[in-house]
Amino acid sequence: QESVTANTVKDKKVLIVYLSRTKNTKAVAEIIHKRVGGDLVVLELVTPYPEHYQTMVDQVAAENARGYLPPLKTKIDDIRKYDVVFVGFPTWGMQLPPPMKSFLKQYDLSGKTIIPFNTNAGYDIGSSFETVKQLCPNSKVLERFSTKGGIERDGILFVMEGDKEKQVQVEIEKWLKKLALIN
Numbered sequence: 585q586e587s588v589t590a591n592t593v594k595d596k597k598v599l600i601v602y603l604s605r606t607k608n609t610k611a612v613a614e615i616i617h618k619r620v621g622g623d624l625v626v627l628e629l630v631t632p633y634p635e636h637y638q639t640m641v642d643q644v645a646a647e648n649a650r651g652y653l654p655p656l657k658t659k660i661d662d663i664r665k666y667d668v669v670f671v672g673f674p675t676w677g678m679q680l681p682p683p684m685k686s687f688l689k690q691y692d693l694s695g696k697t698i699i700p701f702n703t704n705a706g707y708d709i710g711s712s713f714e715t716v717k718q719l720c721p722n723s724k725v726l727e728r729f730s731t732k733g734g735i736e737r738d739g740i741l742f743v744m745e746g747d748k749e750k751q752v753q754v755e756i757e758k759w760l761k762k763l764a765l766i767n
């Protein structure tokens with residue numbers, strides 16, 4: 585069925601970029617990568633965030649307040665070659681994390697298909713997906729995938745194992761099919 589295969593990622597160049605602190609978003613990125621292939625790249629900063637949770641929360645809040653874009657250590661060589669860019673991030677302080685803002689501002693994603701995915705503690709995803717759309721005005725931004733990850737605030741860090749991991753695999757499969765990215 586040509587009409588079904590036309591939009592799939594099969595013959596497209598795929599980049600999966602993600603940010604992750606406690607590895608939940610990383611696990612989601614890896615599930616997507618197993619299913620669609622392409623290049624998997626983790627966003628790292630020139631100056632990493634502090635380990636201590638509350639110090640980190642305060643720093644992110646301050647960065648969000650002044651629109652600070654932390655410099656990235658990660659470099660994508662030749663962004664032009666990609667047709668499809670998955671962007672994965674946790675919710676931080678009800679917003680798109682500053683490093684993902686840096687990425688979307690630094691690279692020209694015009695004409696590409698952008699597919700956001702996210703993990704969060706379940707208390708509020710805030711404005712993060714709106715910001716992805718704002719920062720990619722000339723891209724086609726598809727429907728997101730979002731799932732509950734850790735709750736670092738309550739000492740719950742990595743949760744993407746066992747039944748939760750299996751459930752997320754099934755949900756991702758459905759989401760990718762719904763977007764007609766896989767058959």
Ligand SMILES: Cc1cc2nc3c(=O)[nH]c(=O)nc-3n(C[C@H](O)[C@H](O)[C@H](O)COP(=O)(O)O)c2cc1C
Pocket residue numbers: 603604605606607608609610640641644673674675676677678679703704705706707708709710732733734735736741
């Ligand atoms: C600095 C910081 C701020 C956070 N802010 C939120 C938030 O506003 N809403 C929410 O639901 N979860 C929030 N969380 C929880 C993370 O989104 C959640 O634990 C996510 O699964 C972490 O992903 P990761 O394991 O890939 O780092 C925050 C976590 C951190 C470290």
